[in-house]
Amino acid sequence: MATLELIQKQRLGALSEFRLPVEGGAPSKEVSAFLYEPVNYNRDPPALVVLHGVTRAAGLYLSSWMPYAEACSSLLIVPRFAKTYWPGARSYNPGNMFAKDGTLVPEKDWSFTALEQLCDAVFLEQNHRNSQFAMYGHSAGAQFVHRYLIFKGGHRIHSAVVANAGWYTVPDCHHAMPYGIADVAPQGTKLESAFAAPLTIVLGKHDIRTQDPELRQTKEALAQGAHRLARGRYFYSAAKEEAARLCLSFKWSVVEIEGCGHSDKSVARVSARCLVGSEATNFALAA
Numbered sequence: 199m200a201t202l203e204l205i206q207k208q209r210l211g212a213l214s215e216f217r218l219p220v221e222g223g224a225p226s227k228e229v230s231a232f233l234y235e236p237v238n239y240n241r242d243p244p245a246l247v248v249l250h251g252v253t254r255a256a257g258l259y260l261s262s263w264m265p266y267a268e269a270c271s272s273l274l275i276v277p278r279f280a281k282t283y284w285p286g287a288r289s290y291n292p293g294n295m296f297a298k299d300g301t302l303v304p305e306k307d308w309s310f311t312a313l314e315q316l317c318d319a320v321f322l323e324q325n326h327r328n329s330q331f332a333m334y335g336h337s338a339g340a341q342f343v344h345r346y347l348i349f350k351g352g353h354r355i356h357s358a359v360v361a362n363a364g365w366y367t368v369p370d371c372h373h374a375m376p377y378g379i380a381d382v383a384p385q386g387t388k389l390e391s392a393f394a395a396p397l398t399i400v401l402g403k404h405d406i407r408t409q410d411p412e413l414r415q416t417k418e419a420l421a422q423g424a425h426r427l428a429r430g431r432y433f434y435s436a437a438k439e440e441a442a443r444l445c446l447s448f449k450w451s452v453v454e455i456e457g458c459g460h461s462d463k464s465v466a467r468v469s470a471r472c473l474v475g476s477e478a479t480n481f482a483l484a485a
Contacts, residue, residue, distance in 0.1 A: 206350075210268055211236040218319050220283075220312045223227050227283040232260040233320060234274040241324070244356035245273040247317065247331040251340030251462070252291070252412060254362070259336075262463050266470040273326055277316055279309060287420065291341035292367075292376050293349060296447040310346045314354070315480045330356040332473040336462040337362055337412075344397075348379070351388030353393025359469040361400040362426050362460055364412060365419040366433040377418040385447060393441045395448045398472040400465050402428040402458030410460070426460065 212235040220227040250256045250261050253264065256278035267274035279290045293308040297301060305311055316329060333355060335343035340363035347358060348369050367376050370388055374381045405411065405426040411425065423429040434452045441448035452470065460462045 205403050211239065216315050216320055222313060223363050229316050230278045230280065231316055232256055232259065232276040234264050234267050236271050238271045239273060240271040241327045243272050244328050244330045245275050245326060247275045247333045249277060249335035249342045249351045250340040251336055254278060259462065264468050269276045270474045273324060275317060276322055277313060284309060291338040294347050295358040308423060311352050330354050332357045334359045334469055334473060336386060336465065337360050337364060345398060347392040348387055351391035352398045353391050357473045358395060359400055360397065360471055362402055362405050363430065364426055365414045365429055368433055368436045370436050373418065389444065390446050391450065394447045394449055399430050399434050399450065399452045400472065401452065401454045402460060402465060403454050403456050404459040429481055
């Protein structure tokens with residue numbers, strides 16, 4: 199509870215922590231979340247779901263996103279995939295889809311599925327009346343979000359923002375997993391609903407470091423670009439091309455922010471507007 203106590207002074211509404219044992223799989227897993235219920239909490243709009251980065255510092259994302267939840271009266275859910283239960287990068291941002299030997303993990307054990315179970319449990323407890331969510335991820339969280347869309351589809355997505363991801367699973371058949379979907383059966387992806395979901399790729403125009411220790415340097419990742427800005431542009435362009443090839447509706451867009459580097463706080467305000475759009479009737483609170 200230490201993180202909650204530190205954030206407590208900032209709060210206007212109700213702040214709590216939620217824990218959920220994840221069904222299926224061995225060993226047993228748990229996913230938790232910080233919840234923020236704003237003063238004028240409206241149970242009808244989609245909840246804001248904010249995915250943390252590689253450090254798993256969910257509390258930092260909670261703190262920076264509470265004002266936006268307050269401004270649009272939306273429930274805020276900040277999941278935490280603790281390393282105790284989800285060790286290594288493979289079990290979090292790539293979705294826990296593949297075992298160490300490369301074999302496909304059953305869908306019930308994916309971190310994407312755990313997120314849906316978590317949200318369903320929270321909605322039930324909170325008596326929340328909308329099963330969709332507005333999903334945001336920065337850096338490793340952005341990797342989680344775009345892969346969630348590709349492999350789980352967009353039917354539960356009201357809107358989504360992918361901000362400053364380090365590398366991508368590109369939804370085309372030119373590259374094998376985890377950089378593309380060439381070796382994934384067509385029924386293993388949900389491209390039609392993914393492309394039809396309102397996704398915004400938010401990029402910092404100064405996110406151009408090439409020697410960041412957290413930036414993947416494999417030849418496949420470098421083929422997407424030398425830095426995060428280039429890789430985000432590549433991802434959007436490749437996805438748009440694939441949607442056109444398949445004659446699918448494409449509702450993705452790109453926003454590039456001047457003067458912004460690799461920082462959640464610096465992209466949060468623009469990202470929040472992309473998520474809630476015209477529903478943000480009182481964003482002056484979060485200015």
